[in-house]
Amino acid sequence: MIELVIVIIIIGIIGAIAMARYGDFACRAKAKAELANVRLIFDAASQYEAVNCSLPRDGFTNQYPPDFQGYLDEGVFKRKTPGGGRYDWNGPAAWAHKPSVSIKFPSGTSAATLDVYQQLEAIADDGVANKGWIRVSGRAITFLY
Numbered sequence: 001m002i003e004l005v006i007v008i009i010i011i012g013i014i015g016a017i018a019m020a021r022y023g024d025f026a027c028r029a030k031a032k033a034e035l036a037n038v039r040l041i042f043d044a045a046s047q048y049e050a051v052n053c054s055l056p057r058d059g060f061t062n063q064y065p066p067d068f069q070g071y072l073d074e075g076v077f078k079r080k081t082p083g084g085g086r087y088d089w090n091g092p093a094a095w096a097h098k099p100s101v102s103i104k105f106p107s108g109t110s111a112a113t114l115d116v117y118q119q120l121e122a123i124a125d126d127g128v129a130n131k132g133w134i135r136v137s138g139r140a141i142t143f144l145y
Contacts, residue, residue, distance in 0.1 A: 031119035033082040034103065038143045041089060041101050044072035045145065055145075058091035061104050065089045083116035090142070099145040109139045117141055 048056050048071050059065030064074035068089070077087050085103040092099050105114070117136060126132040135142045 027115045027119050028123070030082040030116050031123055034116065034120060035124055037076060037081065037087065038101050040076060041068075041072065041087065042143075042145060044068055045089070045099065047071050055092050055099050056089060058093060059089035061088040061102075062086045065091075083114060085141070088140075100142050101145070102140045102142045105139045107139065114141075 045056055045068075048067055052067075056065055056067030059068075059077070062078065064077045068074070068077075077089075081087060081103050083103065083105075085105040088102040088104055090100045090102055120134055120141065121127050125134040130136075133144045135144065
């Protein structure tokens with residue numbers, strides 16, 4: 001009987017460790033998917049710029065910027081992001097005159113507290129919210145072009 005209890009305890013400990021690692025793995029996967037999508041948007045903007053000698057004009061959250069037609073599938077802007085937000089292209093006249101892509105989250109969400117943001121900072125930036133190429137403010141994460 002004691003052996004059975006010990007085996008159950010060991011299985012419980014292994015299960016707890018596995019669940020914690022799975023949650024971290026899932027969050028890292030979402031962060032990497034976010035980065036891949038942002039790079040797709042930046043690549044499309046670069047292609048547009050090479051052809052038109054200017055960057056695409058500013059877009060709106062959850063709307064396909066018309067300048068991206070022929071360069072990027074519109075579903076990227078219309079679907080929710082892996083982290084639960086919506087992409088927004090900020091053209092050259094937006095965000096301190098630096099083109100960027102923002103992921104905007106629903107009202108009441110603080111982007112800085114999201115696990116996916118913490119993973120993005122760890123994977124691809126300097127770990128500081130207002131420095132580097134990934135910035136956070138309010139309910140948005142912004143990637144500078």
